[in-house]
Every structure is written in structure tokens, then in C-alpha cells.
Amino acid sequence: MLIDETVLERATGLKAPAPFVCHGFALATQPAAAQSLAFLDDAQFLSAVADNAGIAVVLTTPALKEAVLGTGRVAIVTDDPRHDFYQTLNVAGREHATQRPTFIDPTAVIHPRATISGCNVHIGPRCIIEPGAVILPDVTMGAECIIRANAVVGTEGYEYKRTSRGLLPVFHDGSVVLGDRVEVGGNSCLDKGFHFRHTQLGNDTKVDNLVHIAHGVHTGQRCLIVAHAMVAGSVTLGNDVWVGPGAMISNGLTVGDGASISLGAVVTKSVPAGARVSGNFAVPHEKLLRHVKSISAE
Incomplete structure (x- = not known):
């Protein structure tokens, strides 16, 4: 550009x-x-x-x-x-912006009620796209990905800027890139990013139902992101991260390799590798347990 x-x-x-x-x-x-x-x-x-x-x-x-x-x-x-x-x-x-014809590997299985953009999509070998799933432009999938029913991949990111001239919507000129064996659960939504930070999910990452992955999120390999989790824009997850049900990770944070975000946690600062955080706002899990025990004893 x-x-x-x-x-x-x-x-x-x-x-x-x-x-x-x-x-x-x-x-x-x-x-x-x-x-x-x-x-x-x-x-x-x-x-x-x-x-x-x-x-x-x-x-x-x-x-x-x-x-x-x-x-x-x-x-x-x-x-x-x-x-x-x-x-x-x-x-x-x-x-x-450029347009190229969509490519679907002949070994991919596409349900007739799935919707796939006619341009700027690449679907790799042995992928499965279930009924009601929507694959919008600027999406690339590796091999053996599964997009479950009614999931949407490649939506316009949510970005509005308050300016002196009013609200300005921001066009997302990036893409969603899924590695090999990535799964996206039913009714989940993956926003596309910008040319300077695409949305990327690493190999073997598994996204449960009703999960929101915002623009520019990067995950490492083998991340598990459970139902109702919300991963905000430009978050970086390392390898082998667990994001529990209903957890929220705020914009721009980094979660290190092997870290665990407990169910319902609200994460407002970066999490070191191997750490486990819980609560709202999230703190080290053992610290939260000690606090709960102290107030329960009163």
C-alpha cells in the first residue's frame, strides 16, 4: 500500500x-x-x-x-x-482493495446452506463448513478447519472513532487467517483486522460456541476458548492458553503461554506465562481464593 x-x-x-x-x-x-x-x-x-x-x-x-x-x-x-x-x-x-476468486479445496465439505463469499476466500484441504455458517471476504483457512453452524468468520471489526466531526467508522482492510485444524463453534463471530494486524488463530486452536473474537486478535497454537468468552481487539494469546466460559480479556493485552483465564474473569492487564487468574477484575487465582476464605470466615 x-x-x-x-x-x-x-x-x-x-x-x-x-x-x-x-x-x-x-x-x-x-x-x-x-x-x-x-x-x-x-x-x-x-x-x-x-x-x-x-x-x-x-x-x-x-x-x-x-x-x-x-x-x-x-x-x-x-x-x-x-x-x-x-x-x-x-x-x-x-x-x-483487490478481489481474487474464492478457492475451495475439492476435499472440503461445504453444507449447501452455508454461505461463502465469491471473492477473497481460501478454504484449505478437508475443511468442514456446517449449515448456516457465513464466510465473508478476506478469510484464509488452513487444512482441516471446522466452522460450526451459524458461525460468522470475517465480519467487519467494530471500530468507531469519536472525532471533532462526529463518529467515524473505520474500514477494516485486513483479514482473518486460520491455521490448520482450527475449529470455530456455533454462533461464534470472528472479526477481520487491518493490513497492519490481521486476525490470526494458530494451529489447533478451538473456539467454542457463542465466542467473540475481535479485530486483530492473535492466538498461538492449541488455545482453548470456551463459550461466551470475549477476546477484545489486538489481544495476543500465547500457545496453550485456556480462556474459560464467560471470560473477558480487554483490548491490547498479552496472555502468556500456558496461562489460564478462569470462568467469568475480567482481565484488565496482561497475564504472565503459566499464570492462572480469576475474578472481576482478574487477579492471581490463589490470591482470590485466600481473599474469599478470609471474608467467608468473618
Whole structure:
């Protein structure tokens, strides 16, 4: 993807002070590909911009211009960097979208009442798609995946930005990528991500019924995600993670290899490898048990 001053002006009406070329978009707090466009409207994220080597050009406010220049980046000043960044992403994403015919391996078993987009889907060998399942564009499946009845894979991610010009819906130009032997339970929903962070489920990951996997979620291998769990945007799960029934994991967190999220837990900070957390808000499981015992004894 190429973003230059003409794309920026076409999307927002904003005139850059000089020509520039970027090859993608990035958020300050996430790893960025080389020569990316980002935005900064809050000084607390200045250090993240400075430390993110992939960011080359930053949309920013007049008050933060000099600070951005001090990081060695190109600064483009606007009254609403957030709006102009996402509006440019919307325009560039749609302009660069391509369509390719859907490929379904001849060994895959597709129920006649399943719905599969005619473009931008790849279904690998021996996959099974059950009745009522919907596979939308920009979905890739490895071998032997199972999509249970009424699951939806590849929905538009839920992303609205509050800007000075009102709510701005954000176009998702990424995809959903399922490894080998991934299972998605009935009535579960997997949102697609952005080109800089696709939604990815690792080999042998099993998703139960009525689970929501938001945009940009990455899982390792052999993760087990149980019914009614909600994994918010840009969460990273390591290998062999257990997410119990009704658990919620907040945006952008990391859950380490072999960690366990107990049923109903509300996770608001990252979880180390091998840890087990419980409660609302989630704390180490043994700590919660000690607390419950202490108040039960009163």
C-alpha cells in the first residue's frame, strides 16, 4: 500500500507541507512496518512514537509538532490528527482493495446452506463448513478447519472513532487467517483486522460456541476458548492458553503461554506465562481464593 500527500489530500483535504511516501499505517503502541504513517494527539504517547522505528510520518496537533520533529519524524499538522489518520486509512484501504476468486479445496465439505463469499476466500484441504455458517471476504483457512453452524468468520471489526466531526467508522482492510485444524463453534463471530494486524488463530486452536473474537486478535497454537468468552481487539494469546466460559480479556493485552483465564474473569492487564487468574477484575487465582476464605470466615 502506498500513501502519499495526494492520498492524504484526497481523503481529508489536508495539504502536506512537502511530498512524502509511506507504505502503510501504524499505531504508536504497536510494532510498525518500515515507513509507516501514524498519528499523535496525546503527549503521553510521544515516547511510543519515538521508540517505534517503523513510523516515518506523524499527523499531529500544532502543540505537539516540535516534539514530533524532535523524534526525527516528519510532522504534518492538523486540528484533528485522529480523524485525518483514520479517514486516510478508510480511503487508502478501499482504493487498494483487490478481489481474487474464492478457492475451495475439492476435499472440503461445504453444507449447501452455508454461505461463502465469491471473492477473497481460501478454504484449505478437508475443511468442514456446517449449515448456516457465513464466510465473508478476506478469510484464509488452513487444512482441516471446522466452522460450526451459524458461525460468522470475517465480519467487519467494530471500530468507531469519536472525532471533532462526529463518529467515524473505520474500514477494516485486513483479514482473518486460520491455521490448520482450527475449529470455530456455533454462533461464534470472528472479526477481520487491518493490513497492519490481521486476525490470526494458530494451529489447533478451538473456539467454542457463542465466542467473540475481535479485530486483530492473535492466538498461538492449541488455545482453548470456551463459550461466551470475549477476546477484545489486538489481544495476543500465547500457545496453550485456556480462556474459560464467560471470560473477558480487554483490548491490547498479552496472555502468556500456558496461562489460564478462569470462568467469568475480567482481565484488565496482561497475564504472565503459566499464570492462572480469576475474578472481576482478574487477579492471581490463589490470591482470590485466600481473599474469599478470609471474608467467608468473618
